[in-house]
Every structure is written in structure tokens, then in C-alpha cells.
Amino acid sequence: MNGEPVDVRRLSVYHFGNQGPLYWGILGVLAIESVVFGSLIASYLYMRMGEVQWPPPGTAEPKLLLPTIYTAILLASSIPVYWGDSGIERNDARALRWGMLIGIAMALGFLALKAIEYSDIDYFWNSHAYGSIVWAISGFHALHVLSLVLKTIVIDILAWRGYFNAERRLGVTINGIYWHFVVVVWIPLYFLIYWSPRML
Amino acid sequence: MSSPETAPLHDPAAEEERQLVRTWRSPTGFPGWFLPVNQREIGKRFIVTAFGFFIAAGILALLMRVQLAHPRLEFLSPDLYNQFFTMHGVTMMFLFAIPVMEGMAIYLAPLMIGTRDMALPRLNAFGYYVFLLGGLLLYAGFAVGLAPDVGWFAYPPLAGAEYSPTLRADFYATLIAFIEVAALVAAVELVVTIFKQRAPGMSLNRMPLFVWAILVTAFMIVFAMPAVMVASMMLALDRTVGTHFFAASGAGGPVLWQHLFWFFGHPEVYIIFIPALGMVSSIVGTFARRPLFGYTALVLSLIATGFLGFGLWVHHMFTVGLPQLAMSFFTGASLLIAIPSGVQIFCWIATLWMGKPVIRTPLLFVLGFFFIFTLGGLTGVMVASVPFDQQAHDTFFLVAHFHYVLIGGSVFPLMGGLYFWWPKFTGRMMSEKMGVASFALLFIGFNVTFFPMHELGLIGMPRRVYTYVEGMGWDNLNFIATVGAAVLTLGFAVTLINAIWSWFRGREAGPNPWNGDSLEWATASPPPVYNFRHPPVVRGRWPMWENPQPEDRVTGLRPDRREVLITTVLDARPQGIAVLPGPSIWPFLLALAVCVAFGGFMIHPAFFLVGFFAAFAIVVAWHWPGEEERLPPWKERTRE
Numbered sequence: 160m161n162g163e164p165v166d167v168r169r170l171s172v173y174h175f176g177n178q179g180p181l182y183w184g185i186l187g188v189l190a191i192e193s194v195v196f197g198s199l200i201a202s203y204l205y206m207r208m209g210e211v212q213w214p215p216p217g218t219a220e221p222k223l224l225l226p227t228i229y230t231a232i233l234l235a236s237s238i239p240v241y242w243g244d245s246g247i248e249r250n251d252a253r254a255l256r257w258g259m260l261i262g263i264a265m266a267l268g269f270l271a272l273k274a275i276e277y278s279d280i281d282y283f284w285n286s287h288a289y290g291s292i293v294w295a296i297s298g299f300h301a302l303h304v305l306s307l308v309l310k311t312i313v314i315d316i317l318a319w320r321g322y323f324n325a326e327r328r329l330g331v332t333i334n335g336i337y338w339h340f341v342v343v344v345w346i347p348l349y350f351l352i353y354w355s356p357r358m359l
Numbered sequence: 360m361s362s363p364e365t366a367p368l369h370d371p372a373a374e375e376e377r378q379l380v381r382t383w384r385s386p387t388g389f390p391g392w393f394l395p396v397n398q399r400e401i402g403k404r405f406i407v408t409a410f411g412f413f414i415a416a417g418i419l420a421l422l423m424r425v426q427l428a429h430p431r432l433e434f435l436s437p438d439l440y441n442q443f444f445t446m447h448g449v450t451m452m453f454l455f456a457i458p459v460m461e462g463m464a465i466y467l468a469p470l471m472i473g474t475r476d477m478a479l480p481r482l483n484a485f486g487y488y489v490f491l492l493g494g495l496l497l498y499a500g501f502a503v504g505l506a507p508d509v510g511w512f513a514y515p516p517l518a519g520a521e522y523s524p525t526l527r528a529d530f531y532a533t534l535i536a537f538i539e540v541a542a543l544v545a546a547v548e549l550v551v552t553i554f555k556q557r558a559p560g561m562s563l564n565r566m567p568l569f570v571w572a573i574l575v576t577a578f579m580i581v582f583a584m585p586a587v588m589v590a591s592m593m594l595a596l597d598r599t600v601g602t603h604f605f606a607a608s609g610a611g612g613p614v615l616w617q618h619l620f621w622f623f624g625h626p627e628v629y630i631i632f633i634p635a636l637g638m639v640s641s642i643v644g645t646f647a648r649r650p651l652f653g654y655t656a657l658v659l660s661l662i663a664t665g666f667l668g669f670g671l672w673v674h675h676m677f678t679v680g681l682p683q684l685a686m687s688f689f690t691g692a693s694l695l696i697a698i699p700s701g702v703q704i705f706c707w708i709a710t711l712w713m714g715k716p717v718i719r720t721p722l723l724f725v726l727g728f729f730f731i732f733t734l735g736g737l738t739g740v741m742v743a744s745v746p747f748d749q750q751a752h753d754t755f756f757l758v759a760h761f762h763y764v765l766i767g768g769s770v771f772p773l774m775g776g777l778y779f780w781w782p783k784f785t786g787r788m789m790s791e792k793m794g795v796a797s798f799a800l801l802f803i804g805f806n807v808t809f810f811p812m813h814e815l816g817l818i819g820m821p822r823r824v825y826t827y828v829e830g831m832g833w834d835n836l837n838f839i840a841t842v843g844a845a846v847l848t849l850g851f852a853v854t855l856i857n858a859i860w861s862w863f864r865g866r867e868a869g870p871n872p873w874n875g876d877s878l879e880w881a882t883a884s885p886p887p888v889y890n891f892r893h894p895p896v897v898r899g900r901w902p903m904w905e906n907p908q909p910e911d912r913v914t915g916l917r918p919d920r921r922e923v924l925i926t927t928v929l930d931a932r933p934q935g936i937a938v939l940p941g942p943s944i945w946p947f948l949l950a951l952a953v954c955v956a957f958g959g960f961m962i963h964p965a966f967f968l969v970g971f972f973a974a975f976a977i978v979v980a981w982h983w984p985g986e987e988e989r990l991p992p993w994k995e996r997t998r999e
Contacts, residue, residue, distance in 0.1 A: 163910060163912045164893070164911075165917045167913055167916060167936065168915030169916075169935060170924075170934070170935065171490070171935060172936050172938055173935070178925065178927075178934055178935060180479065180556070180704070180925065180937055181478075181479070182554060183478075184479055184548075187546070187581060188547065190582070190587075191543055191547070191585055194585035194586065195585040197585075198619060199588075202589070202593070202611065202615060202619065205618065206609075206610035206615070209610045210610045215610075261723055268395065283600055284596070284600060284602050285600060285601035287610075288604065288609035288610040289607065290603075291596070291603045291609075291611075292604070292611075294602075295593070295596070295602070302971075306975070309975055316744050317984070330982065344592065352566075
């Protein structure tokens with residue numbers, strides 16, 4: 160670039176991929192969210208450290224069956240979402256439409272089973288400190304899953320209207336990254352809430 | 360200077376400028392006020408609003424000093440005094456220090472890296488409205504007697520529902536969480552912009568130190584702020600729906616709050632301080648008339664400070680009764696942070712030593728910073744040791760210490776920065792005479808106010824008492840401090856007058872009045888709405904001092920839409936183009952919805968859901984594809 164201006168006329172507009180600003184923006188959001196979940200996990204462990212018996216006397220250890228089933232469903236939901244994402248990269252709009260729809264259904268299944276679990280529980284957020292932190296972590300994560308569902312419904316509406324294609328799929332990519340994050344972040348939370356009282 | 364509006368039609372350069380103005384200008388007028396997204400417009404608003412809150416909190420401080428001038432005064436009631444010191448702390452930390460530094464960063468960093476706007480400009484505007492609404496709501500509470508009165512760190516159980524039954528502590532808990540959203544948004548913006556939009560050739564090791572400082576600060580915000588959001592939401596839940604996070608009888612207890620709060624609270628000090636270090640580097644290099652000594656050492660010190668800042672929080676909690684090992688560790692870490700600070704001070708002194716310093720107001724403020732901040736650093740090393748801290752904890756010694764660090768370390772460089780960049784903001788120079796007078800008043804007033812507080816603390820005066828009795832030996836020192844506060848106020852008033860005067864009468868500045876080294880000086884003062892007609896290309900660390908050639912520029916950005924150049928993260932090689940959105944009402948509406956979610960929460964938890972769904976609907980409308988985006992995607996950007 161000696162003696163000549165840098166001519167950028169031929170450069171293209173980025174709509175996706177890890178070179179665009181939005182990709183770095185979503186990484187920033189994920190970093191913030193990770194610290195939020197990290198603070199909640201640290202608070203749980205701090206509370207656990209200060210107690211002899213955890214959960215406190217009179218409260219049963221959390222049951223495993225239902226949570227394990229819905230955890231499996233949530234983990235599996237990443238598969239159709241990934242299938243949809245990579246479908247639109249090949250201009251396969253059908254994969255996108257159905258992938259998102261299946262993902263939404265699985266996330267709703269997760270929320271429904273979680274609602275059943277919590278309707279059958281014998282303590283509330285105001286019962287004791289254990290109840291506060293468990294309800295906070297579960298509720299905060301469920302709110303994330305709910306927002307995933309709502310966002311993806313919008314993406315799917317646009318997909319059915321034929322908006323996305325291989326070159327115009329930024330919304331799909333960002334939504335997919337966020338989806339996988341919300342799924343992955345549940346794994347440590349699952350072990351924390353359902354296994355750590357048995358093992359620590 | 361010929362305005363683009365009046366230049367002849369056939370001139371292609373003038374035609375391009377006219378088109379750029381049309382593309383980049385912001386709407387004006389009443390509804391137009393809610394629309395702009397341009398980075399300098401938002402930055403200016405952050406700075407002006409933050410200084411507004413600075414004046415409010417300064418008046419509170421002055422009134423507190425009046426109350427303490429003599430023993431047993433009844434100028435302020437104990438209840439009002441509690442509200443005043445809480446609002447003073449909350450305002451200075453959350454509504455002044457962070458936002459003003461963000462404002463400077465949002466205004467200056469994009470100019471310094473040679474780009475036309477920040478990535479994600481609408482989010483930028485959203486952050487500003489969140490800050491504004493949060494601040495106004497807090498002061499609305501103050502006006503109706505509902506200001507928080509539990510100190511700026513709001514320890515439970517005092518801040519819990521049992522001991523603070525009114526809405527006062529709710530204003531603290533929910534609004535702190537809300538206002539932090541603004542800081543987080545700005546941090547992400549700044550990281551992305553600095554990583555992806557630097558001028559071609561500005562590799563990371565050529566970045567101005569101010570931009571480095573902002574980058575480190577932004578990372579610190581991302582990793583520190585969420586902790587206080589979580590903590591203050593837990594406190595809000597404790598107060599509204601009866602959870603037991605911080606109940607003294609529960610498993611978490613008040614100490615959990617302290618851990619979470621100070622895990623944010625200590626980095627917060629560096630979040631305020633590191634941008635100021637960046638300003639010092641800009642000013643020292645320019646007025647020493649030579650490149651900064653030890654660029655690499657300065658950058659590494661900034662990064663080291665950023666990391667170490669996270670390992671200090673327990674030194675705020677030495678009197679809690681934590682395990683000995685933890686306290687020793689945090690003592691060590693607290694002493695360690697003196698090293699990068701010392702390295703930087705020596706680099707600046709070496710720069711001045713080897714240069715030919717030109718003493719102007721900005722440099723005077725930097726010299727004042729050296730003196731005051733070094734004293735604050737020394738008392739910092741003192742309180743880092745556990746036995747001394749246990750003696751000085753919650754006394755006026757601490758008040759003296761952190762005002763030396765925060766005003767000396769942050770406000771003095773900020774004042775220097777204000778004088779330094781004022782010509783860039785307004786196109787006019789501030790008066791040098793008034794600048795020197797203001798500096799002298801501030802320097803003397805500051806030391807007269809806060810130096811006696813060291814002694815007051817050592818002889819036992821606790822902080823946060825609304826009055827004291829005669830015969831404690833505190834009378835004279837308190838009176839001196841109050842006199843100092845009056846001088847300090849006068850010093851700020853002179854700068855305010857200077858600013859207003861120069862706005863109308865100041866000498867025209869021209870693009871580079873101080874002969875500065877970085878790219879903000881490459882464009883007009885104030886810069887046109889598009890910042891640079893041809894974004895610059897950089898060949899070294901001090902671009903304005905390296906004989907920039909007319910061909911060191913980027914051509915081929917389309918003037919008829921908001922295009923910015925995207926470059927690689929490490930080496931800043933051109934990579935692509937981003938098309939930025941124009942003015943929009945959605946950021947304001949989204950801020951309003953989030954405000955309903957947080958502000959309403961203190962009245963009833965259901966407001967949170969109302970806000971959540973309203974925010975969701977607004978986000979959908981915001982992102983709903985517009986007409987242009989429905990056209991076939993651009994294969995070829997230029998129409999040839």
C-alpha cells in the first residue's frame with residue numbers, strides 16, 4: 160500500500176461468519192451471560208459451604224428422573240437447530256423451517272416437564288435459602304429458554320415467508336449460537352442442582 | 360472553510376461531501392431528539408448528562424460539608440444526611456464516573472482508530488437512554504423522599520426488608536441493576552469497534568494508549584458488572600418476594616452480598632481509573648513533544664492492572680472475620696498492584712524528562728494527578744495491610760484515601776482531558792488563564808478538603824455520622840475541610856464558566872491545535888457528521904507525527920449509505936464493509952420497556968413480565984427486515 164490510497168470498492172458486505180462485527184458482539188453477550196450464570200453458581204456453592212445439611216432438614220433431595228429426561232430433550236434440541244442452520248447455508252429453506260419448528264417443540268417440552276416438576280415440589284423461593292437459590296437458577300434459565308422459543312418463532316415465521324437464503328442468514332446464525340449457549344449452560348446447572356447435593 | 364451546502368455543483372469532492380452529510384446527519388427538533396445513533400452524538404450526551412449528575416452529587420457533598428463544619432449543627436437532619444451520602448456515592452460511582460468515561464470513550468475512541476461510527480450504533484443509543492432513564496428515576500425518588508439511605512454499598516441486613524421497610528432501598532436495588540445494563544452495552548460496543556474497525560495499518564501494537572485503556576476497561580466491565588447485577592437482583596427479590604439470599608439467619612447471609620458486591624466494586628475502581636490513565640498518556644505524549652517512553656511497558660501495565668483488579672475485592676472486607684489465609688492472599692495482591700501503577704508513573708516521568716514539556720492546562724492537571732494519586736496510592740498500600748485496615752476501617756481515613764484515589768486518579772485526568780479535547784468537541788479553545796486558575800483552585804481546594812480527613816480518621820472520627828460533639832479534637836480539622844470544599848467548588852465553577860464562555864467566544868481551534876499524535880486530530884474540529892471523508896491509513900504508532908501523505912487514505916466507501924470499513928483483529932488489514940443503520944426510535948422504546956421491567960419490579964413483580972414481553976415485541980420490530988433488505992443481496996457494492 161505504498162503511494163496508493165487503499166481502495167475498498169471491491170470488498171463485499173459481510174452478513175455472517177466470524178469476521179463480521181455482530182459475531183464479536185454476540186461473543187460479548189455470551190461472556191456477560193456466562194459471568195451472570197457464574198455468579199449464580201458461585202452463590203449456590205457459597206451457600207452450600209455454610210450449611211451442615213443441604214438441602215436443609217425437612218426438604219428432600221431433588222428427584223432425578225424427570226430432570227434427566229428434560230435435560231436430554233434440551234441437549235437433543237441442538238441437533239435440529241444445527242440441522243436448520245447448516246441447511247440454509249446450502250440454500251435448503253425446508254431444513255431451516257422444519258429444524259426450527261422441531262427445536263421449538265423440544266424447548267417447549269423442556270419447559271412443560273420443568274413446570275410439572277416444580278408444581279410438585281414441597282418448598283418455594285421464600286421457604287429457605289436453598290429454595291431461593293434453586294428457584295432463582297431454574298427460573299432464570301427457564302426464562303432464557305422461553306426467550307429462545309419466542310425468538311425462534313420469529314425466525315421461523317420469516318423462514319416460512321422465504322426471507323432467508325445462503326447469503327442472508329445472519330439472524331439464523333446468531334440465533335443458533337445463542338441457542339447452543341443456552342443448552343450448554345444448562346449442563347453445569349443440571350449437575351449443580353441435581354447431583355451436587357448427593358455428592359458434595 | 361466552505362460549507363458543503365454552498366459549494367458549486369460540479370465539484371465532485373463537494374458533491375461527495377454533500378451526499379455524506381445527507382447520509383450521516385442526525386434528525387433535530389423535538390421528536391428528532393429520540394432518534395440519533397451517531398457515535399459522537401451519543402458520546403456527547405453521555406458526557407453532558409454525566410456532568411449534570413456530577414454537579415448534583417457535588418452539591419450534595421457541599422451541603423454535607425456544611426453540616427459537618429461545626430459540632431452539633433442541625434442544618435441537615437440525620438435522615439436527610441443518610442440520603443445525601445448515599446446519593447452522593449451512588450451518583451458519583453454509577454451516574455458520573457462510569458458514564459463520563461464511557462462518553463469520552465464513545466466520542467474519542469472511534470475517531471482515534473479512524474472510523475466513521477461504532478459497530479451496532481442503535482445499541483449505543485439504547486445504552487444512553489437506559490442511563491438517562493435510570494438516573495432520572497433515581498432522582499425522582501429523591502425528590503419525593505424515597506432516596507436510598509443505606510450507603511452506596513447497601514449492606515444487608517440494613518438494606519433488607521426488615522430494617523429498610525420503605526421503597527428507598529428498592530430504588531437502589533432495582534435501579535443499580537438497570538443502570539448497569541448501559542455500562543455493559545457500551546463495553547461490548549467498544550470491544551467490537553476497537554477489534555474490527557481500526558484504520559488499515561493500525562495493528563494492535565500501534566493502537567493509541569487511550570484506546571488500549573478503553574479496551575482493557577471494556578473487558579473489565581464485561582467480567583465485573585454482571586456480579587453486581589446478580590447481587591442487586593437478589594437483594595430486590597429478598598425485598599419484594601421474600602427470598603432468603605442475604606438473610607442473616609440463612610445460608611448465604613450478608614457476607615455473600617459483600618463478596619458479590621466487592622467482586623464488582625473493586626474492579627469498578629479500575630474501570631473508572633484506567634480510562635483516566637489513557638487520557639494521561641495522550642496528554643503527556645502531546646505536551647512532552649515526543650513519543651511516549653515505554654509504550655510496551657505502558658500497555659502491559661494496563662493489562663496487568665486489569666487482571667490484578669479482580670484479585671483485590673476481599674481487602675474491602677478485612678473486618679468481616681474471614682480466614683487468615685484469604686486475608687494474607689488479598690494483602691499480597693493489593694500490594695502487588697502498586698507495581699504496574701508505579702511502572703506507568705515512571706514511564707510518564709521519563710517521557711517528560713526526555714521531552715521539552717510545554718506547560719498548558721491539560722498538563723497541569725496531569726502533574727496534579729501525579730501528586731494526588733501518588734499520595735492516594737501510598738495510603739492504599741497502608742490500608743492493604745490487615746492490622747492497619749482494622750484500625751482505619753470505616754473512619755475518615757478511608758474517606759480521605761478513596762477521594763485521593765478517585766478524584767486524583769480519575770477526575771484530575773478527566774479535567775485535563777476535558778481541556779485537551781474541548782477544541783475537538785466544540786471547535787474552540789478554552790481560556791488558558793481561566794484554566795490555570797481553575798487548576799490552582801482545584802488543587803489547593805482538594806488538598807485542603809481531604810488531607811485533614813487522614814488525621815480525622817486516625818484520631819477516630821467515623822464516616823457516615825451526621826454530626827459530632829465538641830471536645831473530640833475534630834472541630835478545627837472539620838472546619839478546614841469545609842473551607843476546602845468551598846474552594847474546590849469554586850475551582851469547578853471556573854471551568855464551567857470557561858466552558859460556557861469558550862463555547863461562544865473561544866478562539867477557533869483548527870484541526871490540531873495541540874499538535875497531537877493520534878487520528879482524532881486528523882479531521883476538522885468539531886468533526887463533520889461522517890468523521891472522515893476518507894478514513895485514514897496508518898503507517899506507525901504516532902500517525903500525525905509521521906508526516907502523513909495525502910494518499911494515506913481509504914477510498915471507495917459509498918457516500919449514499921452508512922458504510923464503515925471492517926479490518927482484521929490483529930493487523931487491521933481491510934476485510935469487508937459493514938452497512939450501519941440510521942436514526943431509529945426503537946432504542947428509546949426498548950429502554951422504556953426495560954425501565955418498566957426494572958422500575959416496576961419494586962412495586963410488583965408482575966411488572967417484570969410486562970416489561971419482558973414489551974421488550975421482546977420491540978426487539979422484533981427493531982430487527983424486522985426493512986424494504987432495502989428485502990431486495991436481492993448485494994453481490995457487487997458499487998454501481999459502475
